[in-house]
Amino acid sequence: MQVVNVGGSNPYPVYIGSGLLRQLGSLYRRHNLSGRAFIISDESVIKLYSQDVIQSLQANDIDPITVGVPPGETSKNLEMADKLYERLIKNRFQRSDVVIALGGGVVGDLAGFVAATYQRGVPLIQIPTTLLAQVDSSVGGKTGVNHRLGKNLIGAFYSPSLVVADLSTLKTLPKQEWNSGLAEVIKYGLISDRVLFERVERHIETLSADDADLESIITRCVDIKADVVAQDERESGLRKILNFGHTLGHALESMTKYQHFLHGEAIYWGMLGEAYLSFKFGNLPEMEFVRIRRLITKIEKPRLPIFEPEEFLNHVYRDKKNRDGRIHMSWLRHIGQCQPDPIDPDKVLSVIDFWRQEEAQLVQ
Ligand SMILES: NC(=O)c1ccc[n+]([C@@H]2O[C@H](COP(=O)([O-])OP(=O)(O)OC[C@H]3O[C@@H](n4cnc5c(N)ncnc54)[C@H](O)[C@@H]3O)[C@@H](O)[C@H]2O)c1
Ligand SMILES: [Zn+2]
Structure with missing residues (x-):
């Protein structure tokens, strides 16, 4: 496993390695995240990887809620963010609770934006599962959604608490996404x-x-x-x-x-x-x-x-x-x-x- 520390006003580590999903629970604890976890993912990624994430959290006494959005760019909008806020509110998520973005750049940007804005900001873990998200979108703190008048027009700079890039997730990535x-x-x-x-x-x-x-x-x-x-x-x-x-x-x-x-x-x-x-x-x-x-x-x-x-x-x-x-x-x-x-x-x-x-x- 490699760790890259991203500096700046809110520094955070990026963990890079194979099989890291199974270490998520211990990383969560190591970074003093104590609250409940709200996993935002897309439905394709949920089928592939949510079990590993949930089991790892449960092994560390964290019982997450998982919410899936339809895969693809069309989910990156304010209506979807609103649905996620509703689930957070109805489940009484609070300031110290944690949003986990499990997926590609779409999920990372959307969940990151929700984490940045829900109750003026709750801790965020990025778990990028596409090559693009691992090398680009999960690092740098840009979060946001599209507006009907343009792409990425609504957003916030918001640093995650940590990024966990599990390389083994890339094995299921379609060739076209890999090339991208x-x-x-x-x-x-x-x-x-x-x-x-x-x-x-x-x-x-x-x-x-x-x-x-x-x-x-x-x-x-x-x-x-x-x-x-x-x-x-x-x-x-x-x-x-x-x-x-x-x-x-x-x-x-x-x-x-x-x-x-x-x-x-x-x-x-x-x-x-x-x-x-x-x-x-x-x-x-x-x-x-x-x-x-x-x-x-x-x-x-x-x-x-x-x-x-x-x-x-x-x-x-x-x-x-x-x-x-x-x-x-x-x-x-x-x-x-x-x-x-x-x-x-x-x-x-x-x-x-x-x-x-x-x-x-x-x-x-
Ligand atoms: N915030 C930033 O700095 C930044 C930078 C670059 C791009 N972006 C944003 O990232 C988005 C694009 O991200 P993307 O290319 O990751 O697309 P994506 O999130 O739509 O993922 C691509 C597809 O791959 C599937 N997928 C994800 N992980 C998988 C896996 N491990 N195995 C199999 N299938 C998997 C998804 O379900 C989806 O269908 C755009 O919205 C773009 O604006 C943001
Ligand atoms: Zn690019």
């Missing part, structure tokens, strides 16, 4: 760790939940995220580097109304495009661009939809991180090194021709 999470792993390598990038590059064909290297790979990703968020808890500057691939990727996702790509799939196209822009208009050496392109090309992902350039640009501008009316992007200087800076819209548009050429090559 892997996009974030590759992103961490690209923005800040060349060695991590090279490890993924060497193992890309075989990397799976059974891999002996997985614990150290996930730990490295959590390390990088922990380091960045501790320095920029409220996303005012440095956290922008985590957005590599997301300036273009978010636009692809929103333009297709979140129906066409899983998040990571859009991020692959985004990273490919932003690496190209970094090479064409920035300092990324061609050899490094070629390596990035070779790696990303190997990963299965949906084709790009048909769209008008202006429509795409509108969605790039809509990204809520473009506060000053300019488009911001994480420019890669080298594999493992990046710098956030604005980019001109006509340069952004040049990515479309590049993408289309890439697609044409994929077909051949």
